[in-house]
Amino acid sequence: MQSINVQSPQSQKNKATPPKQSNCQLKFDYSPSADGIDYNLLILFHGLGDSKGPFAQLGKKLNLPQTASLAIQAPEPVPYMDGCYQWHPSFDFLTGDLLTPENPARLKGLLRTRKLVTELLEHLINDCGFETPRIFLFGFSQGGTVALDAALFGNIRNLGGVISISGYLLEEQRTDKKIDNGYGGYILVTQGEKDEVIGNRVKAEKKFQEIQRLCSPDALSTQVFISNKDHTMANSPAEWRIIHTFFAERMPRRNLQLENMSDVYLVNP
Structure with missing residues (x-):
């Protein structure tokens, strides 16, 4: 017979x-959340050449209810650019040109970053008390690539959701390889119709299909x-209206009015 745990909602931390x-x-x-209830966590990943500061301010400005925010700084400095960081090697040291998918340094760097993100996520879950389905990732461009990589390829399989602004997986990542327990959460990708970095609409749709291949049938x-x-x-x-709608519809919230009723109890298996 399965045991159950009965407790008062007021006992929730x-x-x-x-x-x-x-x-x-x-x-x-x-x-921490401005309203004093750290029920969800939003993790923000800046783009290539940026740093954590502006995204830390963005997390505060969003002021999402019952949601703490955490802005991460990419682990590698951009060569010859003070205060600028990258999630994986992006430039040729000699020419300054962007690295192409044929250069193995890109994927190797992303794999190093994945381990570091996993280390942080495990700390947030095991030591800080955040539950995995209530952790959401938000990234721009290269930061969006890292956010998607963490959810689709990372060891922690049931993150709540991902928003990627103008960011997709690296072209050299294998999306045809079967992954057990494909990602089953929520994903929103937005991009500009005039985005010359990503390419035209057809190219962008193909990149999005690569993401969908790594999702379970339950994913949205x-x-x-x-x-x-x-x-x-x-x-x-x-665009911000689309993003806020995603947060409103996908992020869970505690019903404080219901919790404050003296005759209501939580029943957990």
Whole structure:
């Protein structure tokens, strides 16, 4: 017979234990939820050549209810550019040109980053008290690639959701290889119709299909094209409305009014 645990909703912990920088190699800025209830966690990944600071401010500005935020800084500095970071090697040291998919350094660097992200996620789950389905990832461009990689290829299989702004998987990643327990959460990818970095709509749709191949049948994935936008961070009311709708529909929330009723109890197996 299965045992059950009955408890008062008031006994639920509102504040998560803040993550410790000493437990992780990746640098980050953490902000608890403004309303005092750290039920969800939003992890933000900046784009190529940026740093964690602006995305830490974005996490605060979003002010999502019952949601703490954590902005991560990419592990590698961009050569010859102070204060700029990359998630994997991106430039040729000699010419300064962007590396192509044929260069093995890109994927090797991404695999190194995946291990570091996994280390941080395990700390957040095991030591800080965040539950995996309530952890959501948000990334721009190369940061979107890392967010998708963590959810689709990482060891932690049931993250809550991913938003990627103008970011897809690396071209050299194997999406035809069968992965047990494909990702079953929520994915939103937005990109500009004038994004010359990603390519035209046909190319973008093919990249999105690569993502869908790594999802389980239960996953809900959406790709949205934004008119009159190039390869930039979300910057229009229309795009932010799509993003906020994703958060509102996909992020769970505690019903505080119900919890405060004295005759209501939580029953957990």
